[in-house]
Amino acid sequence: MATPLTELRQARSKRFLLIAAAVGIALLAFAILAIQPGRIEPGLLGEKIDHIPNRPLAVVLSETLPIRREVIGSIQSRVPIEAASRIAARITEIEVRAGDRVKRGQVLVKLDAAELRAQVAQAEGQLAAAQGELSRATADEKRFSALFTRGSVTASEHDAAEAAYRGAGGRVAQADAAVAAARAGLEYATVLSPVDGMVVERLAEPGDMAMPGNPLVRLYDESALRVELEVPEDLARSVEPGMPLDVRVDASGASYHTRISEIVPASNPSSRSFIVRAPLPSGEHLQPGMFARATFTVGSETVITVARDAIEEVGQLDTVRVVSKGRIETRMVSLGRRLGDRIEVLAGLQPGDQVILDSVGTAGR
CATH class of the missing domain: 2.40.30.170 (Efflux pump adaptor protein, beta barrel domain)
Known part of the structure; x- marks a missing residue:
């Protein structure tokens, strides 16, 4: 059976628990009341402010912008041009280097032309011999034609003289072509620039052997x-x-x-x-x-934009002050690209929202 002292202690303990519970409930209610007025909608950072400052306003816009990639x-x-040799010959000189500007017809590479000049001389000698033979054959053909008219030579002798004349003429033409080929080969001993341009790279050096088709100098127009x-x-x-x-x-x-x-x-x-x-x-x-x-x-794409002068920095956050139903809301916004005096808004605003411009708050942005 509990003594009076025990009952007194139990009563005191119950009163202490009741008081502690009441204090806890009071603190919880106070905390709820303290938090409730400051709780804000998504995007808001603080309580709504009733007083609207005397600042200019701007409207959040929905704009169609081109998509740029x-x-x-x-x-x-x-x-691209590669100057190459048309003949097989040893390179004696390269007159350009990478970075040089050249004109059309300018000499790029010189090849050993001694053998080519000898070939030209030989071809010209053969042409002279063929022309001498043609002169003799021409005279014989005229003489045999006159004798044949008088009946002094047979038809076969006349035909032989005429054939010799024609053969001599063919040999002259052949020798003449050989001279042209030899002279062309001599011209190929000098490689010229086909365009006005710049040398990109020289692909050979003096002493190298140039082969037909192998590039010697690379240029661009x-x-x-x-x-x-x-x-x-x-x-x-x-x-x-x-x-x-x-x-x-x-x-x-x-x-x-x-x-x-x-x-x-x-x-x-x-x-x-x-x-x-x-x-x-x-x-x-x-x-x-x-x-x-x-x-x-x-x-194209549709984006939401706001004037850059409406953006204020709060620490690391970008905010704007929005006028809504005669009151001001401070909202955090997520920004995108800068578009001149406006800036793209990724989240936090809607087209038609009115925002307060604050050039002081954006100084230096």
Whole structure:
């Protein structure tokens, strides 16, 4: 049976538990009340403010913008040229180096022409002998024709003289062709530039043996440059000949507006891309191999934009103040691309929202 002292202790313990429970409930209610007024809708950062400052307002817009894609490529010559020898001869001199500008007809390479000059002299000697034979045969043919008319020679003798004349004429023609060939070969001993352009690479050195068809000097035509771009295959249906291109060459810092002139139909299986070509102007300090970027429009998209002066920074967050039903809401926003004096809004605003402009808050952005 409990003693009076035990009952007193139990009563005190119950009162303590009741008091502790009441205090806990009170604290919980206070915490709920403290949190409830500050809880905000998604996108809001603080309580709504009733007082609207005297600042200009702007409207959040829904705009249709072109979809621009950037691809990379390089500058190339539309007419790559390899100056080669047409004859087999030893190289005696190469008069150009990589980077040299050359004119059409300028000497690039000289070959050993001693043997060629001897061949020309030999052909010319044979031509002279054939011409002498032709002169004698011509005189014989005229004499035998006169004698045959008077009946002094037989028909067979006349025919033999006429055949000798014709044979001599054929040998003269043959010798004349041999002279032309020998002289052409002598001209081939000097390799000339076929265009106005720039030397990209010399592929031989003096003392080397030049063989027919083997390139000696590689050039490019400065008046026939183009950009070659690697376009991802997912854009195959979006590009077509005549489409405008904006090309930027980082090395020169220059930009060019051109149009697609050629699309290579075969795709590169390793890079999953295909080649697109477009002409570039000449005389712009462009050289084959330079890196280039190109952008073009492949469609359009609808985006939400807001004036940049409406954006305020709160720590690492971008915020705007929105006027809604006569009150102000501070909202956190997610931003995208800068579009001049406006900026793309990815989340936090809707078209038609009115925002407060605050150029002071955006100074230095």
